[in-house]
Amino acid sequence: xxNVEQHPxxxxxxxxxxxxxKCTYSDSASNYFxxxxxxxxxxxxxxxxxxxxxxxxxxxxxxxxxxKTAKHFSLHIxxxxxxxxxxxxxxxxxxxxxxxxxxxxxxxxxxxxx
Amino acid sequence: xxxxxxxxxxxIKTRGQQVTLRCSSxxxxxxxxWYQQALGQGPQFIFQYYREEENGRGNFxxxxxxxxxxxxxxxxxxxxxxxxxxxxxxxxxxxxxxxxGELFFGExxxxxxx
Numbered sequence: 388x389x390n391v392e393q394h395p396x397x398x399x400x401x402x403x404x405x406x407x408x409k410c411t412y413s414d415s416a417s418n419y420f421x422x423x424x425x426x427x428x429x430x431x432x433x434x435x436x437x438x439x440x441x442x443x444x445x446x447x448x449x450x451x452x453x454x455k456t457a458k459h460f461s462l463h464i465x466x467x468x469x470x471x472x473x474x475x476x477x478x479x480x481x482x483x484x485x486x487x488x489x490x491x492x493x494x495x496x497x498x499x500x501x
Numbered sequence: 502x503x504x505x506x507x508x509x510x511x512x513i514k515t516r517g518q519q520v521t522l523r524c525s526s527x528x529x530x531x532x533x534x535w536y537q538q539a540l541g542q543g544p545q546f547i548f549q550y551y552r553e554e555e556n557g558r559g560n561f562x563x564x565x566x567x568x569x570x571x572x573x574x575x576x577x578x579x580x581x582x583x584x585x586x587x588x589x590x591x592x593x594x595x596x597x598x599x600x601x602g603e604l605f606f607g608e609x610x611x612x613x614x615x
Contacts, residue, residue: 438602
């Protein structure tokens, strides 16, 4: 089955700096790669996603890049703010039925210090 | 607000008991999936239901079972509870008629098995 590895497990940056989180996946059939943000005690929420027919996608301060050949994808957050502090999960999705079953990484705990 | 609600929010069971967790998805969301999130880990896919039928399953034993009802609410049942079943159980739904892969998560049910 699909195996998603995520690094680093913890990341501490100063406010205004950039943060990068990297993930690799094993199943070349995966074609959907979302990133979820989970604040302490809250539900995971989608922040950005990318499909395998696209190499990069940006949404304001957040960007995701995908390298299908190498089977890795990354989340980039620029101009970080304290409210970006949370756990971030990458996932890889295989299409099936009416949607995607997602395989999540173990998460990256991001701390942005003022 | 996503509109996905779960109950109960917290519960404690003893080893060998059975538990039923419930999820009410937003109107128009006809696909529901369940995930298990152990402490400090990413969510793990248990199974997915579409139009009342299971159409995807992760690496979980048969003692994890589910139901989806005509109103698209859903249940997760776990028999013969084990200590390792202690986790946050997340329900997630997806709207029908769209091309999005986005999952809308509930707040979760935190199960403790003693």
